[in-house]
Amino acid sequence: MMRISTTIFLFFISFLCGAQTVIVADAMFDSKTATLKSQPRIVIEESKISTITFGGAIPDGTLVDLSGHTIMPGFIDMHTHLTSSHTEHGYRRLASSTARSALRGVKHARQTVLAGVTSVRNLGASGFTDVALRDAINDGDFIGPRMFVSGPSLGITGGHCDNNLLSYDFKAISEGVADGPWEAAKAVRRNIKYGADVIKICATGGVLSKGTKVGVQQYSLIEMQRIVEEAHRRDLTVAAHAHGTQGIYEAIKAGVDSIEHASFIDEQGIKLAKEKGTYLSMDIYVTEFILNEGKAAGILEESLAKERKTGSLQRDNFRKAVQSGVNMVMGTDSGVYPHGHNLKQLSRMVKFGMTPAIAIQTATYNGAKLLRKEDQIGQLRPGAYADIVAVQGNPLSDISLLENIDFVMKNGEVLKQNGKVL
Ligand code: ARG
Numbered sequence: 001m002m003r004i005s006t007t008i009f010l011f012f013i014s015f016l017c018g019a020q021t022v023i024v025a026d027a028m029f030d031s032k033t034a035t036l037k038s039q040p041r042i043v044i045e046e047s048k049i050s051t052i053t054f055g056g057a058i059p060d061g062t063l064v065d066l067s068g069h070t071i072m073p074g075f076i077d078m079h080t081h082l083t084s085s086h087t088e089h090g091y092r093r094l095a096s097s098t099a100r101s102a103l104r105g106v107k108h109a110r111q112t113v114l115a116g117v118t119s120v121r122n123l124g125a126s127g128f129t130d131v132a133l134r135d136a137i138n139d140g141d142f143i144g145p146r147m148f149v150s151g152p153s154l155g156i157t158g159g160h161c162d163n164n165l166l167s168y169d170f171k172a173i174s175e176g177v178a179d180g181p182w183e184a185a186k187a188v189r190r191n192i193k194y195g196a197d198v199i200k201i202c203a204t205g206g207v208l209s210k211g212t213k214v215g216v217q218q219y220s221l222i223e224m225q226r227i228v229e230e231a232h233r234r235d236l237t238v239a240a241h242a243h244g245t246q247g248i249y250e251a252i253k254a255g256v257d258s259i260e261h262a263s264f265i266d267e268q269g270i271k272l273a274k275e276k277g278t279y280l281s282m283d284i285y286v287t288e289f290i291l292n293e294g295k296a297a298g299i300l301e302e303s304l305a306k307e308r309k310t311g312s313l314q315r316d317n318f319r320k321a322v323q324s325g326v327n328m329v330m331g332t333d334s335g336v337y338p339h340g341h342n343l344k345q346l347s348r349m350v351k352f353g354m355t356p357a358i359a360i361q362t363a364t365y366n367g368a369k370l371l372r373k374e375d376q377i378g379q380l381r382p383g384a385y386a387d388i389v390a391v392q393g394n395p396l397s398d399i400s401l402l403e404n405i406d407f408v409m410k411n412g413e414v415l416k417q418n419g420k421v422l
Helices: 002-018 090-095 098-114 126-138 181-193 221-233 245-254 267-276 286-293 301-324 344-351 356-371 399-403
Strands: 020-030 035-038 040-045 048-054 062-073 075-080 117-122 146-149 198-202 237-242 258-261 279-281 388-392 407-410 413-417
Touching (some): 020 048, 062 356, 075 279, 075 356, 098 117, 098 407, 117 356, 126 146, 221 237, 221 245, 237 245, 245 258, 245 267, 286 301, 344 356
Parallel strands (some): 020 062, 075 117, 237 258, 258 279
Antiparallel strands (some): 040 048, 388 407, 407 413
């Protein structure tokens, strides 16, 4: 009797071991402490990490041998537009229907996850195409990153989040336009109703919108306060597009959770962000695409002129922000530039003041904290999703290695190995 039960027990154990995957590598980046640890052995059961040990015996299970590699948590891009294409700017954008944009998102989602970005916060999509994309990926219809989505961005009439390309005759108004505190609060409720995970607002003018002044505030303090109150009550965070100094200041004062772009942030803005715990998401790579390739992609001349006054200042202010120790995440505005190039921003983050370790921590753990999901993503720890990426060599000595991630696992499933898509 004893023997039979032992046999059954052993059978059960080997069955369990068979169901688990073991990754071994030379080093693992611990995103919480921003340090490397040697000889990791990560055991994965289904979609999650069950144990992590360092050195010693290799646990039983299907072995994924990443010798020579450094493994890291999957990256998190906190500002993407998966349903937008870098080939369609300015008036060209008017030619795509909502459905066409959604279908394009399928391709972009694939490019993004295969580049090692296993989670994104998608900030602004018309027709709730981002909700559809998120749900289809979660249902396993096709591969893509975990998506945390906003639906249409909220903004004032004629502001950066409105469509100002057409004359009055067309009566074109973007879906996210909401003026006044109550209308804005109602738009928050509407976005939540249709599936938003986060609220995106336009606090100031922008570069790529027609007729807006990039440094000038748009939503008033009282409107933003109402939006934040409504979103926070419903347990959602608020991301504010804000380039201009005063708009940044008032958005932080209103209680938004992140400032997107933050181009003209000054010392007072940085100080207030530190006091309030607000995150800065500064897209310092995209300026290169806009200035070098934007014209051919249809970006308006007035936008190119605005970018010339914005990009370099934003980079100087990025350096100041890094030095100040304010909370920062990696947001890139992908969709303005080609999807899948997201991690090019890391080398710029290093060039403008971060150590490679802090840049990787910013693009993993910090993003997860702003998403309030740091137990599940952005960290390799027991209980977290097995979203794991790897490169050969040590990215702390050469950050540009991360522009060619050769191993991607999401949710315990290997999507790419030795640079080959599975
Ligand atoms: N979507 C942003 C806007 O139109 C892009 C800004 C890009 N420029 C930059 N320097 N980050 O305002």
